Amino acid sequence: MSVFHKMIKQRDGVSSNGRKIIDWINQNPEQVCHLTSQEMADLIHVSQSSIVKLTQKLGYKGYSQFKLAINEDLIRRHSSQVTPLHHDILADDPVTVIAQKLVQSKIDAMVNSTNALSVAVCEQAIRWIDNAERVQIVGIGGSALTAKDLSYKLLKLGVTALTESDSHVQVAVARILTPQDVQIVISFSGDRREVLLAAETAKQQGAKVIALTSPKSSKLRKIADLCFDTIADESQNRSSSIASRTAQNVITDLLFIQLVQYKEDTARVLIDEIRSDVERFSSK
Secondary structure (H helix, E strand, O other): OOHHHHHHHHHHHOOHHHHHHHHHHHHOHHHHOOOOHHHHHHHHOOOHHHHHHHHHHOOOOOHHHHHHHHHHHHHHHHHOOOOEEEOOEEOOOOHHHHHHHHHHHHHHHHHHHHHOOOHHHHHHHHHHHHHOOOEEEEOOOHHHHHHHHHHHHHHHOOOOEEEOOOHHHHHHHHHOOOOOOEEEEEOOOOOOHHHHHHHHHHHHOOOEEEEEEOOOOOHHHHHOOEEEEOOOOOOOOOOOOHHHHHHHHHHHHHHHHHHHHHHOHHHHHHHHHHHHHHHHHHOO
16 A cells, blocks of 8 residues: 555544644655655644654654655656556556456545544434435536435435536525525535535525535535545546545445434335336336
């Protein structure tokens, strides 16, 4: 596992200073190789001991070994003579290797995202969704697919779910939300202007905002009332948002199953009725 992947995986479990250090390193990896621990501490405005403790928490004996690992990872990134197709999948990989790498990246995203879950956040989100008059689900690009899937699942449970892929319509819907409504925003980066405008509009209307986003600091995390961390290694070459969408899907599926559990008999009756209605299409 690369040092960058280790930092992403453990970010949620370190101190606020540790998260600050990880965010800075991910944004300035080349600088790390030329800095002492004290020089980095001065740049980030943390103590030298915070940096040393973080490197040890990541599994290194100290800062020197950590810096060497960063350097080796950067060399591997830059020296590869084979063009990456996606993440660590290379153009000359056989199909069996591609399949293994793809499955592993999806497993990592699901395991890391579920390990980062907060029980309190899950319970609060379920109560808000269950009590909401309407739930707007916002997402663009690959996240729009996750948003649409979640809306279908909520509708099966009798939840009035609203989702539109057009960013103009998303803002228009957010404008009619009330304090009795919930908005779920799905954005791995947390910095897309379209979703931020929709989230800001929902907050202005008094609606509760739940975000599914990466653990790194973002404008969306500051707006949201609750955040679910979707953890995926999107730091390298990618041809599509495969890992991040997998992380999003495992959280939305979890919310759906929790709602089924929370609503108990009512949910099962609704699901059975919909199944019966659908079966009528195939009946003679």
